[in-house]
Amino acid sequence: MTFKAFIRVSRPPTLAATVVPMLVGGALAWRTLHVMDWWAWLDIICIGFLMQIGANMLNEYYDYVKGLDTEESLGIGGIIVSGEVPAKTVWYWAMALYGLALVLGLMLVIFRDPWLLLMGFLAIGAGFLYAGGPLPISATPFGEFFVFMIMGPLEITATELAAGGRITPMAWIASLPVGFLVAGILLGNNLRDRIKDGGYGRRTIPVVLGHQKGFWVITGVVLAAFTAVVIGALTRHLPLTTLVVLLALPLALSTLRQLGRQEGLKKAVPLMGRLHVLTGLLLAIGILIP
Numbered sequence: 215m216t217f218k219a220f221i222r223v224s225r226p227p228t229l230a231a232t233v234v235p236m237l238v239g240g241a242l243a244w245r246t247l248h249v250m251d252w253w254a255w256l257d258i259i260c261i262g263f264l265m266q267i268g269a270n271m272l273n274e275y276y277d278y279v280k281g282l283d284t285e286e287s288l289g290i291g292g293i294i295v296s297g298e299v300p301a302k303t304v305w306y307w308a309m310a311l312y313g314l315a316l317v318l319g320l321m322l323v324i325f326r327d328p329w330l331l332l333m334g335f336l337a338i339g340a341g342f343l344y345a346g347g348p349l350p351i352s353a354t355p356f357g358e359f360f361v362f363m364i365m366g367p368l369e370i371t372a373t374e375l376a377a378g379g380r381i382t383p384m385a386w387i388a389s390l391p392v393g394f395l396v397a398g399i400l401l402g403n404n405l406r407d408r409i410k411d412g413g414y415g416r417r418t419i420p421v422v423l424g425h426q427k428g429f430w431v432i433t434g435v436v437l438a439a440f441t442a443v444v445i446g447a448l449t450r451h452l453p454l455t456t457l458v459v460l461l462a463l464p465l466a467l468s469t470l471r472q473l474g475r476q477e478g479l480k481k482a483v484p485l486m487g488r489l490h491v492l493t494g495l496l497l498a499i500g501i502l503i504p
Contacts (some may be wrong), residue, residue: 215303219293223274223304224267230487231365231396232262234494238388238392239373241498242385246455247378254326255377257318261334262369264315269341271308273352275301276345312338322376328406333372340364353416357404358397358435368392384501391459391497394439395490401432402473402482431473436466439493456500457494462493 215223236259244250278301288383293299300390319334344351344360351360370389372383386433404411404418412421420428443459446452469485473476 215299223293225270227487230491232266235369235392236373237498239370240377241501242374243378245453245501246382249378256269258376260313261318264311267312268308271304273345275304355419355422358400362397362399364391365396387451390442391439394435398435399486401504406479406482455503458500459496
């Protein structure tokens with residue numbers, strides 16, 4: 215596999231979904247535990263990237279095997295359907311990345327906490343269950359909840375545990391807006407691909423509910439992310455300074471307006487990804503402000 219092909223199948227826009235929980239988890243360790251093991255934080259960031267890229271490769275592989283992808287498909291690397299790289303090569307690369315992530319994870323297990331081993335296996339299993347098997351979770355209405363849990367609570371608490379040594383109650387609250395918005399990225403993707411997915415028998419939320427109700431679900435998810443921060447701050451489960459995330463509210467409204475138009479829907483993933491990154495950065499900053 216060439217470097218260019220590797221970058222394409224890595225799907226760089228999706229990697230932002232991994233950066234955000236790692237930043238928030240690191241900010242929580244610094245704020246609530248007053249300790250930061252930088253080597254452990256950087257280690258788990260590398261693990262997160264490796265596993266996200268591995269999951270993207272598995273998704274590309276399984277979608278090709280099941281005949282879901284064509285050269286005209288949006289949001290894919292396209293290196294298999296174009297004939298540039300054999301499907302099995304992509305599979306072996308995914309296994310190699312997961313293997314490297316496991317080695318880096320074992321360092322954290324040995325020097326930090328055994329619970330990280332369980333968290334790591336949950337994340338690896340998630341990559342296979344999401345895209346593979348006779349009934350992949352990505353083809354059901356539960357895909358959004360799945361990524362909410364993995365890239366929200368699981369990744370943020372694992373990062374705080376790795377960087378700070380334990381998990382605080384604040385981590386669970388802070389994981390909610392992050393989880394909601396990463397679920398929103400998947401919702402945007404599924405809303406864009408509703409017709410194609412329905413034709414292949416996939417039962418995603420937009421396929422089950424239809425376009426209009428699917429749009430209202432993504433609207434509700436975006437508003438839930440901001441509501442979670444406001445309630446968390448007002449009840450003092452989050453620092454009041456986390457209300458700085460409200461600065462991203464105009465972008466949220468603009469994003470939803472664009473998703474309401476067909477031409478905007480074609481850019482659903484980068485639009486929602488941009489909102490996820492900005493909101494996550496503001497949340498991390500709000501947590502760090504003394």
